[in-house]
Amino acid sequence: xxxxxxxxxxxxxxxxxxxxxxxxxxxxxxxxxxxxxxxxxxxxxxxxxxxxxxxxxxxxxxxxxxxxxxxxxxxxxxxxxxxxxxxxxxxxxxxxxxxxxxxxxxxxxxxxxxxxxxxxxxxxxxxxxxxxxxxxxxxxxxxxxxxxxxxxxxxxxxxxxxxxxxxxxxxxxxxxxxxxxxxxxxxxxxxxxxxxx
Amino acid sequence: xxxxxxxxxxxxxxxxxxxxxxxxxxxxxxxxxxxxxxxxxxxxxxxxxxxxxxxxxxxxxxxxxxxxxxxxxxxxxxxxxxxxxxxxxxxxxxxxxxxxxxxxxxxxxxxxxxxxxxxxxxxxxxxxxxxxxxxxxxxxxxxxxxxxxxxxxxxxxxxxxxxxxxxxxxxxxxxxxxxxxxxxxxxxxxxxxxxxxxxxxxxxxxxxxxxxxxxxxxxxxxxx
Numbered sequence: 001x002x003x004x005x006x007x008x009x010x011x012x013x014x015x016x017x018x019x020x021x022x023x024x025x026x027x028x029x030x031x032x033x034x035x036x037x038x039x040x041x042x043x044x045x046x047x048x049x050x051x052x053x054x055x056x057x058x059x060x061x062x063x064x065x066x067x068x069x070x071x072x073x074x075x076x077x078x079x080x081x082x083x084x085x086x087x088x089x090x091x092x093x094x095x096x097x098x099x100x101x102x103x104x105x106x107x108x109x110x111x112x113x114x115x116x117x118x119x120x121x122x123x124x125x126x127x128x129x130x131x132x133x134x135x136x137x138x139x140x141x142x143x144x145x146x147x148x149x150x151x152x153x154x155x156x157x158x159x160x161x162x163x164x165x166x167x168x169x170x171x172x173x174x175x176x177x178x179x180x181x182x183x184x185x186x187x188x189x190x191x192x193x194x195x196x197x
Numbered sequence: 198x199x200x201x202x203x204x205x206x207x208x209x210x211x212x213x214x215x216x217x218x219x220x221x222x223x224x225x226x227x228x229x230x231x232x233x234x235x236x237x238x239x240x241x242x243x244x245x246x247x248x249x250x251x252x253x254x255x256x257x258x259x260x261x262x263x264x265x266x267x268x269x270x271x272x273x274x275x276x277x278x279x280x281x282x283x284x285x286x287x288x289x290x291x292x293x294x295x296x297x298x299x300x301x302x303x304x305x306x307x308x309x310x311x312x313x314x315x316x317x318x319x320x321x322x323x324x325x326x327x328x329x330x331x332x333x334x335x336x337x338x339x340x341x342x343x344x345x346x347x348x349x350x351x352x353x354x355x356x357x358x359x360x361x362x363x364x365x366x367x368x369x370x371x372x373x374x375x376x377x378x379x380x381x382x383x384x385x386x387x388x389x390x391x392x393x394x395x396x397x398x399x400x401x402x403x404x405x406x407x408x409x410x411x412x413x414x415x416x417x418x419x420x421x
Contacts, residue, residue: 099318
């Protein structure tokens, strides 16, 4: 009897502590409906691309922003701009040098509510193994039951940020100086994340 | 290659003329083919400067030279009555061996010259780089063909074993080089270079099949 009582008390303690100090709600990325896209100037036009492979760990609850977090890991080799030769050039030492630096990451350290559903996700962007501080503004588009999957809730986020690729070591500036490839990269993040109700 | 029976029905003068015409024709053909990358320029070169650009251009030309020499290798190995008469089987065999070694060296130099400008750490691996991977498979074939021929006696490789794979792997190399050139290079995405490659492939296959069929007929007739 004593053993049973001790076990119940221990379980209650564990349960109550997870409520008091637990992380925000955990979400799984819907890979088919999430993407990291980019756009960069090429002389006069804009070249669009995206990263086919990335992982995302999301813990998010608007009422628990201190416990919320986003962590992206991007496989550089999955870059796709619709032209294989260009992808190969982007992976070369002229830009990402993917053989030496196969991954980029963004790990949040602080999320603040900017109002109107906008959340500023501040964290560390790691490019070519060097850390840079970045704030990614993400708009929470909504949370609702998934129309195609009962018992599951879907949340959507969209956000855009512009970063200077030269300041992040992506290219040495040769193509920028030649007036071919711009330095400002517009990054568009679009996410759908799922969680059981 | 069978080196027996050197036909000697042509006069020495005619032989010399044929050799000069064939040699000159080949060089003219080769210079025409090597003009393709400068006429149908690949945009990859736009984004390379300095030494990288020189290496990449060199790599492209060597690749194209290797492509033509591989076709020449198949034609030489098929031989046929006409080539036997003009050059003689022994000379064709020497040319075949020399060309094989040259092909290996050119292929190795081509690979280094096209990969170094992109950085050797950034090898084009993955499904979307399949034309480059076809090139890698081709290089394996060339190494196998040249290595097994050059070192056959040193490694005690029986002649029958060597012969059983030498010809099929040679034909596989012809197919791989054709696919590699057609899909790896922007220059060959253009209509005329594409038609040229497909035409060359078709003619070489027809030539080889007709020579082999003719040789087969002769063997059957002589055994009757």
